[in-house]
Amino acid sequence: MPASDSDRLLLERAAREAGALAKSFGANDLDVRRKEADGSPVTAADLAVNDLLGSTLRTARPSYGWLSEESAEDPARHAAERVFIIDPIDGTRSFIEGADTWAHSLAVAENGQITAAAVYLPKRDLLYSAAAGQGVTLNGVPIRTTGTSVLEEAEVLAPRPVIDAPYWRVPLPPLRRAHRPSLAYRLGLVAEGRFDAMLTFRPTWEWDIAAGTLLLQEAGATVTDRLGRPLRFNARHPQHPGVVAANPALHGDIMNRLTLAP
Structure with missing residues (x-):
């Protein structure tokens, strides 16, 4: 084994x-x-x-x-x-x-x-x-992620501040947005296809997202920080600048709309 x-x-x-x-x-x-x-x-x-x-x-x-x-x-x-x-x-x-x-x-x-x-x-x-x-x-x-490819058609798990204008290059379309208290559960819900994407832009501790990251990767998703960088774990300061998680096509669409300013 x-x-x-x-x-x-x-x-x-x-x-x-x-x-x-x-x-x-x-x-x-x-x-x-x-x-x-x-x-x-x-x-x-x-x-x-x-x-x-x-x-x-x-x-x-x-x-x-x-x-x-x-x-x-x-x-x-x-x-x-x-x-x-x-x-x-x-x-x-x-x-x-x-x-x-x-x-x-x-x-x-x-x-x-x-x-x-x-x-x-x-x-x-x-x-x-x-x-x-x-x-x-x-x-x-x-389980497997959904195949939804554009944000206009997606159901997104995200806290309300995610939709604030400073994060986006252009105004967002109306989002079908929901929220759950546990980050790990949010990531699991995307992995099982009940939601299309999970977004959080606040600094995020590794213990909140480590397990969920693998769930998503094995379910076919792309998982990065909000700047589009791959997540690496066991860092000296174990925190990342947010998380963007979705199937590869939808992840790409989201990243194309985000501003990369810190």
């Missing part, structure tokens, strides 16, 4: 374990706090899931590096051949509200590329998983 496929199975099992743990937390157990760096919320569940995944994954693959939203920076990850990139709960605000669109996002990167990924939504029992060159599935069924 290729290492990427073996890693995928590991991530799938770990994601389901994380889901069971996260769902065990009640509203009174969350102990919601604000992070000093940016004021974003973190809960006792985020930290418990992070501890579980760290123990499970690093015990199984002790040579792999570790990059997680809820862990202190570990410089050793830069010397590791392979690295786990983890968001214990993607969509923490949704989790706090008791909604069902939060996810666990788990990935392995090798030489800057994602080789295995799992995105799991426990309350919907949706498990997206992929291994490089092995395709992508949703609950075991292969």
Whole structure:
């Protein structure tokens, strides 16, 4: 079995374990706090899931590096051949509200590329998983992006600021736009063809998009930052200037309309 496929199975099992743990937390157990760096919320569940995944994954693959939203920076990850990139709960605000669109996002990167990924939504029992060159599935069924080729015909997942004029060379056509709290889930929805494209132009952390990037690539999509550059992972500063994800034709149409100014 290729290492990427073996890693995928590991991530799938770990994601389901994380889901069971996260769902065990009640509203009174969350102990919601604000992070000093940016004021974003973190809960006792985020930290418990992070501890579980760290123990499970690093015990199984002790040579792999570790990059997680809820862990202190570990410089050793830069010397590791392979690295786990983890968001214990993607969509923490949704989790706090008791909604069902939060996810666990788990990935392995090798030489800057994602080789295995799992995105799991426990309350919907949706498990997206992929291994490089092995395709992508949703609950075991292969999925594929749509073939929509122009923005006027597309259904787009994007936050409202994306449609602001400064980002575009010419005025945008009216967009059929929707939004979901979890970036990983948004990327999965495009991979399965429920939406045609996903756009975000704000600085984006690797743990939010690592797993979803492979889902999309294996589903036939092109995924870049908002300047059209390929995404490479395990960077020293693990953040990218947004994400544009769609099938190759639609991605090209979007990029032709965007201004490349930072």
